[in-house]
Amino acid sequence: MLKLDKVSKTYKTGDKALHHACFEVPAGQVVGLIGPSGAGKSTLIRCINRLVEPSSGSIQLGDTELTGLNRRELRRARRRIGMIFQEYALVERLTVMENVLSGRLGYLPAWRSYFRKFTGDDIAQAFSLLDKVGLADYADKRADALSGGQRQRVGIARALEQNPELLLVDEPTASLDPKTSRQIMRLIRSACQERNLPAIINIHDVLLAQQFSDRIIGLRAGEIVFDGPPDALTDDVLTTIYGDEDWTQLRGENGSGDQGEDASGVDLMESA
Known part of the structure; x- marks a missing residue:
């Protein structure tokens, strides 16, 4: 299990990229991390493996407190991530x-x-x-x-x-076409299910996050403003995360995107 307790990051410029992030990710759970650009999504992921050093707070993977590790210990811990x-x-x-x-x-x-x-x-x-x-x-x-x-x-x-014991994924579909993006998300989700592997996926595409995640965490200005199941992403919640917008076009005629395929039942072998 991964556990974050009041994790914050303030850069030398004074910019607060992350403020008191608190959540747990149990084994096998795929978390979609969404939010506008600059919300702190990449910072959060990189604080977990300390590619970015958190300013305060606790990050625990299993029995290991990651924030307290020296350089040598951190190298060993990163093998697990x-x-x-x-x-x-x-x-x-x-x-x-x-x-x-x-x-x-x-x-x-x-x-x-x-x-x-x-x-x-x-x-x-x-x-x-x-x-x-x-x-x-x-x-x-x-x-x-x-x-x-x-x-x-x-x-x-x-x-x-x-x-690994944890998978961190930073915008895996940002440079890919829609079909390939879905295939990549299927691969990641299927791998997590096969290995009972927890994952946090920083992703801009809300529909992909809804379809392939077990849980959604929404960030805005470095703070967690939503943490819940994908089907709880109502228009009001999306407005809280991203600001005012007409969300009907995002949802399409079916109300919540393409749900015609069970993401949990696909084969890893689908070709690109």
């Missing part, structure tokens, strides 16, 4: 397989890490993950030869290669 980035963060000149295997680097002794001497189990798991994300035939391709959707699939496989 998988991160999927908006811009993929792949090494372009390396192959797909090499990028996926990089998820194991934190577990290797320094000399093995330097020479990229992975175990047979690491390699077998990487092949299995590439098969699950639909890239079994791309293991030897360079990352710079892939489409955006394929790169994001590599990023998912790399994060899962860590065997």
